[in-house]
Amino acid sequence: MADETILSRDAALAVAHWAGLPCDAARAARLQALLVAQKVRMARMYAEDVTGLEFDFLAPRER
Amino acid sequence: MREEDLDRMTIAGAGRAIRAGTLSPVALTEATLARIGRLQPRLNAFITVTADLARQQAREAEAEIAAGRWRGPLHGVPISLKDLYCTRGVRTTAGSTILADYVPDFDAPAAARLRQAGAVLIGKANMHEWACGVTNDNPFFGRCHNPWKHGHIPGGSSGGSAAAVATRQGLASLGSDTGGSIRIPAHMCGLVGHKPTYGLVPRFGVFPESWSFDHAGPIALTAEDAAIVLDTIAGPDPRDPSCLTGRPPRALRGIRRGVRGLKVGVPTDVYFDDCHPEVAAAVRLAIEVFARLGAELVEVSIPEARHGLDLCLVVAWAEAAHFHRRWLQERPGDYGPDLVDHLASASAYTAVDYLQAQQVRARVRLAYRRLFERIDLLLSPTAPLPATPHGAEEVVVDGRPASVLGLAAGLTAIANATGEPACSVPCGFTTDGLPIGLMVHGPILSDPLVLRAAHAYERSQQWHDRRPPAV
Numbered sequence: 001m002a003d004e005t006i007l008s009r010d011a012a013l014a015v016a017h018w019a020g021l022p023c024d025a026a027r028a029a030r031l032q033a034l035l036v037a038q039k040v041r042m043a044r045m046y047a048e049d050v051t052g053l054e055f056d057f058l059a060p061r062e063r
Numbered sequence: 064m065r066e067e068d069l070d071r072m073t074i075a076g077a078g079r080a081i082r083a084g085t086l087s088p089v090a091l092t093e094a095t096l097a098r099i100g101r102l103q104p105r106l107n108a109f110i111t112v113t114a115d116l117a118r119q120q121a122r123e124a125e126a127e128i129a130a131g132r133w134r135g136p137l138h139g140v141p142i143s144l145k146d147l148y149c150t151r152g153v154r155t156t157a158g159s160t161i162l163a164d165y166v167p168d169f170d171a172p173a174a175a176r177l178r179q180a181g182a183v184l185i186g187k188a189n190m191h192e193w194a195c196g197v198t199n200d201n202p203f204f205g206r207c208h209n210p211w212k213h214g215h216i217p218g219g220s221s222g223g224s225a226a227a228v229a230t231r232q233g234l235a236s237l238g239s240d241t242g243g244s245i246r247i248p249a250h251m252c253g254l255v256g257h258k259p260t261y262g263l264v265p266r267f268g269v270f271p272e273s274w275s276f277d278h279a280g281p282i283a284l285t286a287e288d289a290a291i292v293l294d295t296i297a298g299p300d301p302r303d304p305s306c307l308t309g310r311p312p313r314a315l316r317g318i319r320r321g322v323r324g325l326k327v328g329v330p331t332d333v334y335f336d337d338c339h340p341e342v343a344a345a346v347r348l349a350i351e352v353f354a355r356l357g358a359e360l361v362e363v364s365i366p367e368a369r370h371g372l373d374l375c376l377v378v379a380w381a382e383a384a385h386f387h388r389r390w391l392q393e394r395p396g397d398y399g400p401d402l403v404d405h406l407a408s409a410s411a412y413t414a415v416d417y418l419q420a421q422q423v424r425a426r427v428r429l430a431y432r433r434l435f436e437r438i439d440l441l442l443s444p445t446a447p448l449p450a451t452p453h454g455a456e457e458v459v460v461d462g463r464p465a466s467v468l469g470l471a472a473g474l475t476a477i478a479n480a481t482g483e484p485a486c487s488v489p490c491g492f493t494t495d496g497l498p499i500g501l502m503v504h505g506p507i508l509s510d511p512l513v514l515r516a517a518h519a520y521e522r523s524q525q526w527h528d529r530r531p532p533a534v
Contacts, residue, residue: 010413019407020392026403034408042416043371049368050422053429 078136088139138181171268189223243475250500261482323357345491
């Protein structure tokens with residue numbers, strides 16, 4: 001998702017279809033807004049430099 | 064006893080009186096049930112009231128204590144549980160119609176420990192559907208109202224727990240906290256809410272929102288009461304592999320040692336951004352009180368705090384979407400309209416997205432670990448806004464619309480990402496009479512220190528003595 005530059009209404013329809021949800025225009029609009037917000041959120045996450053943190057993530061948490 | 068006698072009562076005080084024989088658990092339970100009978104139509108703090116069970120447990124407690132077998136400060140004291148704690152023989156719904164008829168045949172370990180301590184279960188508290196939100200506007204069991212202002216949210220997701228405790232419908236409750244769901248309702252209802260260190264309290268038998276963000280903990284009238292409950296429910300259980308092993312730290316012991324000499328961090332960035340001016344003013348005054356109590360204030364910059372909400376909304380919601388995936392596909396009509404869309408959209412996060420967020424989370428954890436090498440505790444607003452009206456999904460901050468969920472959980476979610484303990488303690492009221500909470504945040508396993516600081520502050524003020532208009 002983070003590599004996409006365009007998020008169409010079709011993305012919302014696809015998510016609704018996957019989830020088995022009936023999808024009228026109102027739901028498609030709500031889902032599209034949520035998916036756009038997620039895309040923006042992930043852009044902030046991908047902007048972070050996490051080099052070198054792989055081992056910290058995998059290591060047991062300190063007590 | 065009269066129903067109004069409840070209004071000065073805490074667990075510590077009631078426990079002493081019960082032990083001394085000057086307070087009857089049966090009378091206390093009857094007064095509590097009378098109050099529930101009066102307030103439930105207005106506040107809707109409960110999904111299930113367990114009156115018969117409570118009366119039976121109160122009678123057993125009274126007989127045991129009379130026979131010299133006092134179990135501790137919770138013996139004979141009425142408490143409630145958020146309705147996502149499995150309770151043997153008592154319906155457990157998680158605020159969802161999917162579980163409307165689910166009656167577990169076991170107690171969650173935390174619930175079992177309260178039962179073993181002799182607590183009287185007064186009911187199962189209302190909550191946001193599946194704990195996924197902060198308004199407690201439950202589509203199946205109805206809205207829970209804030210006892211300080213009817214028509215306003217109590218906060219959530221443990222909103223019923225907070226509304227109940229604030230009005231002495233039980234003297235404490237167990238909540239759960241994924242992005243702030245114990246501390247936000249404590250802040251909005253004028254209570255102490257403690258999110259323990261991750262793994263300190265077993266979550267087996269507690270319906271999850273997110274395995275890696277969920278915490279179980281107390282909502283109470285005072286820090287001392289929160290410590291009593293935490294000491295009762297903390298400790299490993301083999302059925303929860305995320306539990307910390309070994310003997311848990313004791314919170315009640317040493318709670319009166321004060322804050323003199325502690326290094327207390329005061330954030331210079333993020334935490335006061337978008338803050339309601341009355342909330343910011345009350346919190347800054349509270350921080351000054353810590354200085355007068357002998358703590359050393361240290362200004363700290365912690366820009367990583369800005370990731371708290373994003374981490375919660377990616378990691379916790381992705382984990383929630385995973386938990387709900389089958390019901391979401393098979394029974395979408397059994398979810399409230401807002402939740403079903405959020406869960407469906409969260410299903411679209413990719414594995415790569417999730418891993419990137421977990422690595423950012425590691426970075427945030429590292430930043431806070433380093434921060435707590437320089438200071439003992441961090442003080443901040445619990446949330447930047449007080450309780451909002453039911454139905455208001457957005458508020459205007461600095462002329463811009465901002466989501467209530469995003470604002471409410473933005474600061475609390477950090478400690479869910481790091482697993483560190485954090486507590487909300489009342490520190491004032493807005494001019495509209497809405498409570499404001501101060502958040503005390505500490506390093507891993509510093510729960511006793513966090514509650515000790517909350518206790519020291521609380522004892523120097525009278526905020527916890529105020530009673531909500533709903534009473």
